[in-house]
Amino acid sequence: MSTRPPYLKIEALSKHYGSMAAVDEVSLEVAAGEMVVLLGPSGCGKTTTLRLIAGFVEASAGRILLEGRDYAGLPPYQREMGMVFQSYALFPHMTVAQNISFGLRMRKMPAAQIASRLEEVLALVKLEKMADRYPKQLSGGQQQRVALARALAIRPKLLLLDEPLSNLDANLRQEVAREIRRLQRAAGLTALMVTHDQDEAMAMADRLVVMDRGRVQQVGPQEALYEAPENPFVARFIGHSNLLRGTLRDGCRLRLGEGVEAQLAQRYNLAGDATLALRPERIRLLPPGDPTPARMTLAVEDATYVGAHVEYLLALPGGGSLILHQPTTGLAGAARLAPGSRAGLSWDAGSERIFDASDRALAAAGPAPALASV
Amino acid sequence: MTGAGTLLAIPSEPSAVPAPRRARSPLKAAMLLVGGVGLVLMLLPLLMTGYISTIADSVLAFPPDGHSLSWYARLGEFPKFGQALGTSLRIAAMATIGSLAIGIPASIALVRHRFPGRGVLNVLLLSPLTVPGVVIGLALYVLMVEVEIRSEVPMIGSDAMLVLAHLLITIPWVVRLCVANLMQLDRAIEEAAANLGASPRQVLWKVTLPMMRQGIVAAGLFAFIISFENIELTLFLISPGVITLPIAVLQYLEYRADPLVAAVVMVQTAVIALLLVLLDRYVRLSKVV
Ligand SMILES: Nc1ncnc2c1ncn2[C@@H]1O[C@H](COP(=O)(O)OP(=O)(O)O)[C@@H](O)[C@H]1O
Ligand SMILES: [Mg+2]
Numbered sequence: 001m002s003t004r005p006p007y008l009k010i011e012a013l014s015k016h017y018g019s020m021a022a023v024d025e026v027s028l029e030v031a032a033g034e035m036v037v038l039l040g041p042s043g044c045g046k047t048t049t050l051r052l053i054a055g056f057v058e059a060s061a062g063r064i065l066l067e068g069r070d071y072a073g074l075p076p077y078q079r080e081m082g083m084v085f086q087s088y089a090l091f092p093h094m095t096v097a098q099n100i101s102f103g104l105r106m107r108k109m110p111a112a113q114i115a116s117r118l119e120e121v122l123a124l125v126k127l128e129k130m131a132d133r134y135p136k137q138l139s140g141g142q143q144q145r146v147a148l149a150r151a152l153a154i155r156p157k158l159l160l161l162d163e164p165l166s167n168l169d170a171n172l173r174q175e176v177a178r179e180i181r182r183l184q185r186a187a188g189l190t191a192l193m194v195t196h197d198q199d200e201a202m203a204m205a206d207r208l209v210v211m212d213r214g215r216v217q218q219v220g221p222q223e224a225l226y227e228a229p230e231n232p233f234v235a236r237f238i239g240h241s242n243l244l245r246g247t248l249r250d251g252c253r254l255r256l257g258e259g260v261e262a263q264l265a266q267r268y269n270l271a272g273d274a275t276l277a278l279r280p281e282r283i284r285l286l287p288p289g290d291p292t293p294a295r296m297t298l299a300v301e302d303a304t305y306v307g308a309h310v311e312y313l314l315a316l317p318g319g320g321s322l323i324l325h326q327p328t329t330g331l332a333g334a335a336r337l338a339p340g341s342r343a344g345l346s347w348d349a350g351s352e353r354i355f356d357a358s359d360r361a362l363a364a365a366g367p368a369p370a371l372a373s374v
Numbered sequence: 375m376t377g378a379g380t381l382l383a384i385p386s387e388p389s390a391v392p393a394p395r396r397a398r399s400p401l402k403a404a405m406l407l408v409g410g411v412g413l414v415l416m417l418l419p420l421l422m423t424g425y426i427s428t429i430a431d432s433v434l435a436f437p438p439d440g441h442s443l444s445w446y447a448r449l450g451e452f453p454k455f456g457q458a459l460g461t462s463l464r465i466a467a468m469a470t471i472g473s474l475a476i477g478i479p480a481s482i483a484l485v486r487h488r489f490p491g492r493g494v495l496n497v498l499l500l501s502p503l504t505v506p507g508v509v510i511g512l513a514l515y516v517l518m519v520e521v522e523i524r525s526e527v528p529m530i531g532s533d534a535m536l537v538l539a540h541l542l543i544t545i546p547w548v549v550r551l552c553v554a555n556l557m558q559l560d561r562a563i564e565e566a567a568a569n570l571g572a573s574p575r576q577v578l579w580k581v582t583l584p585m586m587r588q589g590i591v592a593a594g595l596f597a598f599i600i601s602f603e604n605i606e607l608t609l610f611l612i613s614p615g616v617i618t619l620p621i622a623v624l625q626y627l628e629y630r631a632d633p634l635v636a637a638v639v640m641v642q643t644a645v646i647a648l649l650l651v652l653l654d655r656y657v658r659l660s661k662v663v
Binding site (some may be wrong): 014054056075076077078079080081082083085086087089090091092093106107150151154287 | 491503548560562563565566567568569570571572576579582584585
């Protein structure tokens with residue numbers, strides 16, 4: 001990416017509604033052929049970002065550059081971007097074939113060429129037999145494919161997808177997700193997709209952009225977001241980390257409340273307020289009698305067997321609960337801890353993440369001194 | 375009973391006819407009963423008018439001496455009614471076209487665009503609905519007399535003035551129906567068209583207007599009927615040469631009450647019914663009204 005300019009470049013894009021910033025200085029680079037997914041909770045500005053790029057709303061500030069060209073002031077109908085709307089937005093008074101060829105007719109493509117492109121796209125989304133139906137005669141999944149086909153038919157410079165799976169039955173989603181990915185790859189299209197569903201985003205993206213309250217929180221591939229969240233929001237939103245607030249002393253002891261202290265696996269150059277993020281499946285529950293020294297000891301509130309793991313709730317000082325997932329493999333025979341008993345917890349250096357008072361991730365300064373057995 | 379009661383009974387007829395299915399629950403039975411009674415109440419004036427139009431005597435008396443369709447045959451002897459029917463159809467057609475030409479763009483502007491004065495336009499377009507027709511008629515009459523006196527251009531009794539006056543009461547209906555229609559259309563569909571390369575003008579002609587078809591047909595229908603059956607407003611604006619059918623009936627009734635009038639009303643109703651049947655072939659009326 002350093003040798004070529006990025007295919008799509010978004011610079012400090014903002015959209016204000018009154019005093020509220022729906023999109024707040026969003027910057028992003030997308031390489032040709034890449035699928036980037038904007039992920040964030042409802043209302044964080046994902047749709048507005050897509051609509052800014054498609055040209056339906058005018059930016060309050062910032063620039064959108066596609067192939068180096070500034071798109072400011074260009075109306076939607078000249079942008080050549082194919083958008084798949086959350087509601088599909090099919091033309092109800094047109095057949096499937098008319099819907100799909102609409103963009104081609106607007107481009108004044110010769111009829112013979114339209115016919116062959118239509119045939120090709122219908123085959124791509126496997127809707128050959130539905131060409132003469134009207135949208136309301138189709139199932140949700142079929143309508144979704146028409147919406148996708150309609151956007152693909154114009155060979156857009158950019159494919160924009162707004163929550164394309166949200167109106168589908170749960171059992172259809174994975175299939176359609178794979179389908180979208182296959183079509184996007186096959187056509188070599190650069191795509192920007194929006195979703196609030198973490199699993200969907202993880203499954204489909206080359207790279208993710210996590211957003212919250214109009215701002216980009218972190219950009220990166222799945223692994224970077226999961227293993228190295230840059231702030232507590234990303235840690236919690238991707239993979240539901242436990243967030244423990246406390247006071248850091250000696251660089252490696254986090255006091256969480258009366259008598260409860262976590263012995264960190266690494267040392268940090270910080271004293272004062274800090275937040276520890278721990279993933280439920282990365283915390284180990286030490287069986288009674290295990291010689292491994294515990295990093296933290298908490299009382300068990302509840303334990304539920306849910307199949308792949310046992311979910312433990314452990315009481316934190318101040319009222320909250322720590323969630324821990326104990327894998328069920330090799331669990332047979334091993335006693336489960338009953339509510340009320342005290343549990344020793346441990347985790348590896350790579351599994352803990354510390355944020356300072358202003359929610360910035362801290363790099364470890366080195367390993368913490370070895371723990372003494374309790 | 376020349377106007378609203380009988381005429382408006384027609385469009386609701388197709389949906390109001392109880393289906394010949396057996397009711398499954400007491401609630402359903404009760405609803406069918408209420409619907410049936412409503413239907414009878416609406417049809418009764420029309421049936422009565424139809425009955426009277428077949429009475430042979432020229433003086434209404436019960437029981438009648440005999441029945442015949444001779445009044446329909448004698449309609450031709452009263453060219454005034456024929457002329458009035460022609461005027462009514464002409465005025466209603468022009469008022470319909472005019473109100474659609476103004477009302478549709480106005481509705482699109484109101485629903486799809488933000489602009490200064492939008493609220494004022496909205497109130498202005500809908501307000502005639504809140505003023506009694508007689509008041510509007512009288513006000514227009516006074517205005518036109520004043521203008522006539524000053525400009526010496528004859529205004530009262532001209533087609534143009536009558537159409538303009540009818541526009542006042544038809545446009546609000548067109549705007550109401552088209553606005554309601556537009557509000558329930560997914561805005562994203564128009565955006566999708568733009569996204570696929572349609573210019574604003576192409577979006578309008580290829581997507582917005584075709585999607586509004588049902589609303590537009592309903593609006594045109596209402597505009598036509600409202601103009602065709604109007605009395606209150608029209609009363610002030612006619613001249614001996616330009617008289618609409620409802621007014622002609624009213625004037626005839628001032629001197630005589632014989633079955634001829636009933637026959638005229640039946641013809642008037644038939645015109646509306648024919649229109650509805652024709653329109654029904656293009657749009658399912660039960661869907662739009
Ligand atoms: N046209 C608008 N006028 C005012 N506020 C808007 C408008 N569009 C979006 N917003 C606000 O901007 C924020 C972001 O909206 P949106 O981009 O739709 O979020 P998302 O798609 O992530 O759920 C929301 O708080 C929403 O209420
Ligand atoms: Mg959204």
